[in-house]
Amino acid sequence: MEVKPVNRKSISEEIVRQIKEMIGHGTLMPGDRLPAERKLAEEFGVSRTTVREGIKILAESGVLESRQGAGTFVSESRDDDGSLFDAVLSGQHDLRDVFEVRKMLEPEIAALAAVNGSPDQLTRLEDSLADQEKAVRRGASGAGYDHKFHQLLAEASGNPVLKEMVMVLHEGFAKSRAEEVQSPERQQASIRAHRAIVEAVKNGHAMQAERAMREHLASTESIVFSINISRR
Incomplete structure (x- = not known):
């Protein structure tokens, strides 16, 4: 999974944006498991705490879901509203x-x-x-x-x-x-x-x-x- 280093001023908001873009562009699909927090922190160039904060925001808004003992996954409930979601995220509207x-x-x-x-x-x-x-x-x-x-x-x-x-x-x-x-x-x-x-x-x-x-x-x-x- 390719990500861009994050400017520290943007902190968790930029992580939220990039993960949403990956979902909108199909790089991450419903049901896909995210890499471990440590790996994401290294790729984004931020602390694990910042990554955790971004993931929490996405989980609370239903974009991601955490499964105890298994990791964090892209929510599979997106299938029903994917068309509108993808269109809005990609700027078609x-x-x-x-x-x-x-x-x-x-x-x-x-x-x-x-x-x-x-x-x-x-x-x-x-x-x-x-x-x-x-x-x-x-x-x-x-x-x-x-x-x-x-x-x-x-x-x-x-x-x-x-x-x-x-x-x-x-x-x-x-x-x-x-x-x-x-x-x-x-x-x-x-x-x-x-x-x-x-x-x-x-x-x-x-x-x-x-x-x-x-x-x-x-x-x-x-x-x-x-x-x-x-x-x-």
Whole structure:
């Protein structure tokens, strides 16, 4: 398996991105076993702890699955949604189109999470936000935690189909989360928005959760596309 050495500033987020690309391009197939953490650490040029962090993010979002005593494998559940997953990951779908679907789904997901989220799920959501804040404070982009936050929110909605859809749709935003567009302003805006969503969900305020998510997506859309336009 060929990988590229990782810039330490990108840490686990870059590992997450590269493994997703390998899956999207067919280098890693559903059911394939990943090399041992030690080997991955050597190939990526990072510590085993960093590799473990990246694998954990992918496992929690359903991309990978850990089997006790056997290792870490590419999730075989991808077979059902592989077509959309591959298309989004390879960039066949326009980012604006994917964003349009996110704006239709995710505010409702936030509202459902406020109604259906269990205490354990809400705790995990708070922990994810805390991890994102810590990552940003230590100079990382926190992008992987942003993805995880939205996955946990979809899980708290109580609808497994929505969880799968969010997992696939967010692959289309990997480039928008790249380190070079993760300005301090965008990072702090993401954290503030996530905090508002968590607060509304914790208090069971469905309408507030929906509104907070809608505002979050509008802000993110504005930032992402203003950056893309300025690069032309």
